Structures are given as structure tokens and as C-alpha cells.
Amino acid sequence: MVMMAKGRRMGWIGWTVTVLLLLAAALFAGWRYAHAAGAVGLLDLADRTVGGTDGTQIAATGLRYGPVPAQRLDIVAPSTPGPHPVLIFVHGGSWNSGRPEDYHFVGRTFARAGYVVVLPGYRLGPDGVYPHMLEDAAMAVAWTAQNIARFGGDPDKVVLMGHSAGAHTVAMLGLERQWLGRQGLPDHFVKGVVGLSGPYDFYPFTSDSARQAFGHVADPKLTQPITFARGDAPPMLLLTGDADTTVKPRNSKVLAKALTERGGRAELVILPGVDHAGPVLKLAQPFARDTSVSAPVQAFLGSLQQSSAPVQAAAE
Incomplete structure (x- = not known):
């Protein structure tokens, strides 16, 4: 009977593991479909269902930072009082798809780590051609500088982060001074930049989305983050997968190399498989x-907070 009981327990454990593996596989397949179909909201639903919302709050949705309908943002924040450092996450989508509300899962992940997360939308598709995505993102950063204290954020501790097309945008804002400068923000306002799977050196344009977004520019080199690599840029973390066939890992490699050769700080993380x-x-x-x-990412963000502490103490 003891052996039978053990056998039943082992059978139950094996069944449970099988169900969990099948669930994970189903969620993974669902994400693949969602990403391909532009329905990333399905991933947000899965995250909310599995992980919950404890420790976080949706501080704002659909706030306008400009007159164009696409110029709106959501904010996900810790449920504890601030001030907290701020992370502005710009979503990807080949410059023609994506919605800030679908990326609340990114907000929850970093809100639990103590960050107020701003999720801006921006012009896409036919309206989302260069330089509109950069102008919109710069406006969102300026809005954050002026307003984020009302939502528990510290406007003196702002970091930019983006995935894919969004990584291109945040890299450009960090490297080419004109975009934030036009908004009246001082150099070094942005304390760091995190790029996930980003295109930084992708001319000549080989995809329809890149040609649509940048093909009209007389000097295509002006659309490339690599062109503006400089030693006094904000510290950058460039993270990519070695199995990325959409945006080749060489983009992250060459930008990290260009920044470090000029005396800047760039950390490169390549994820196998x-x-x-x-x-x-x-x-x-x-x-x-x-x-x-x-x-x-959290180690990089933490290092930025530590490096800024002596400067703040001196200012006080």
C-alpha cells in the first residue's frame, strides 16, 4: 500500500508538471501569435493572470503629452510612496504597430523593482515616418520631466528603455542631442539608455518597414544611431539574442564598440538561443x-542610481 501511495503521488506530480509544461508551451505559442499579429495585449493578459498586480498600480492611462491622438501615455508605478526613479519604455512594432496599454507588463515588472514606468505611444504607419517617432518620444520625455513628480517619480532620475523600433528611438534620443535639446532639456538629463533587440546600424534598408519609415531621408546616415556615437553619451546597456534574425546582433555589437572606443560606457549582453x-x-x-x-537590466539601473548619489549629495 505504501508503494501504491508513493506511485500515486509520483503520478500526480508527473501530471502536474506535464500540465504546467503544456501551459507554458501554450502561453509561449500565444505570445508568438500575438507578436506576429500585433496583439501583444494577450501577453499582458497572461502576465496579469499569472503574476498579478501586487505592489503596483496603474497611475494613469491615456494621458495626452501632445495634440496628436497618438501622443498619449500610460504610467505604472509602485504602490508605495515616492519619489522613485523613472523608466520610460518605448515599445517596438516596426514603426507601424503597438500600443502603450499592451505593455503594462513591462511597467509592472519594473514598478515592483521600485521604478515609475512611463509608457508613451507615438505616431505609427504612414504618420510614423522619420523624424516623427523621435519628435514624439522627445515630447514624452519633456512631459515626464515636467509632470512625473505628481505620480511619485523623481524627474532627476530618468532612464530610457526600448525594444526593437523603440530601442532605435531611445538610442537616438540618447545620442543625438538635438531631439531633447529642442524640448529644452539639458544635456545629460537622461541618466542611461537600455536597448533590447535594437537596430542601430541598419542602412541600407532591407525591410519594407524600414524603407517606409526612413527611405525618404536624403542622407540615410542621419537616421542611424551609430552615426552619433560619442564618448559623453549616457551610459548604455545593449541587450540582444544571438538567434535574432529580424535585427541582427551585430547592431548591438558595433554600437557598443563605437561607444567604448570613444570613451563612453556601453555594456553588451548577448543571450544565447x-x-x-x-x-x-x-x-x-x-x-x-x-x-x-x-x-x-536591474543591475545596470542600480549602478546608475549609485553613480548619481555622490553628485546629488554634493549638490545638496
Whole structure:
């Protein structure tokens, strides 16, 4: 009877493991479909269902930072009082798709780590051609500087982060001074930049989306972050998967090399076996148990907070 009981327990454990594996596989397949179909909201639903919302709050949705309908943003914040450092996450989508509300899972992940997360939308598709995506993102950063204290954020501790097309945008804002400068923001207002699966050196344009967004520019080099690599740029973390066939890992490699050769700080993380969507996928439950993305990002963000502390103390 003891052997039978043990056998039943082992059978139950095996059945449970099988169900969990099938659930994970189904969620993974659902994410693939959602990403391909532009329905990333399904991933947000899975994250909210599996991981819950404890420790976080949706502080605002659909706030306008400009007159164009696409110029709106959501804010996800810790449920504890601030001031908290601020992370502005710009979503990807090949410059023609994506909605800030679908990326609340990114907000929850970093709100639990103590960050107020701003999720801006921006012009897409026919209206989302260069330089509109950069102008919109710069406006969102300026709005954040002026308003984020009302939502528990510290406007003196702002970091930019983006995935894919969004990584291109945040890299450009960090490297080419004119975009934030036009908004009246001082140099070094942005304390750091995190790029996930980003295109930084992708001319000549080989995809329809890149040609649509940048093909009209007389000097295409002006659309490339690599052109503006400089030693006094904000510190950058460039994270990519070595199985990314959408945006080749060489983009992150060459930008990191260009920045460090000029005396800047750039950290490069290459994830084995991870494809284009993988880095953002690993920020959602249940996949966030794999900390290969969240751990280096949080370590990088933490290092920025530490490096800014002596400057703040001196200013006080």
C-alpha cells in the first residue's frame, strides 16, 4: 500500500508538471501569435493572470503629452510612496504597430523593482515616418520631466528603455542631442539608455518597414544611431539574442564598440538561443522566472542610481 501511495503521488506530480509544461508551451505559442499579429495585449493578459498586480498600480492611462491622438501615455508605478526613479519604455512594432496599454507588463515588472514606468505611444504607419517617432518620444520625455513628480517619480532620475523600433528611438534620443535639446532639456538629463533587440546600424534598408519609415531621408546616415556615437553619451546597456534574425546582433555589437572606443560606457549582453522577441518576452510572467534579461537590466539601473548619489549629495 505504501508503494501504491508513493506511485500515486509520483503520478500526480508527473501530471502536474506535464500540465504546467503544456501551459507554458501554450502561453509561449500565444505570445508568438500575438507578436506576429500585433496583439501583444494577450501577453499582458497572461502576465496579469499569472503574476498579478501586487505592489503596483496603474497611475494613469491615456494621458495626452501632445495634440496628436497618438501622443498619449500610460504610467505604472509602485504602490508605495515616492519619489522613485523613472523608466520610460518605448515599445517596438516596426514603426507601424503597438500600443502603450499592451505593455503594462513591462511597467509592472519594473514598478515592483521600485521604478515609475512611463509608457508613451507615438505616431505609427504612414504618420510614423522619420523624424516623427523621435519628435514624439522627445515630447514624452519633456512631459515626464515636467509632470512625473505628481505620480511619485523623481524627474532627476530618468532612464530610457526600448525594444526593437523603440530601442532605435531611445538610442537616438540618447545620442543625438538635438531631439531633447529642442524640448529644452539639458544635456545629460537622461541618466542611461537600455536597448533590447535594437537596430542601430541598419542602412541600407532591407525591410519594407524600414524603407517606409526612413527611405525618404536624403542622407540615410542621419537616421542611424551609430552615426552619433560619442564618448559623453549616457551610459548604455545593449541587450540582444544571438538567434535574432529580424535585427541582427551585430547592431548591438558595433554600437557598443563605437561607444567604448570613444570613451563612453556601453555594456553588451548577448543571450544565447534568444530571438528578436525573446528579451521583451522574458519581462512577462511566467517567462520572467528566467532572469537573463531582468537581472542585467536591474543591475545596470542600480549602478546608475549609485553613480548619481555622490553628485546629488554634493549638490545638496
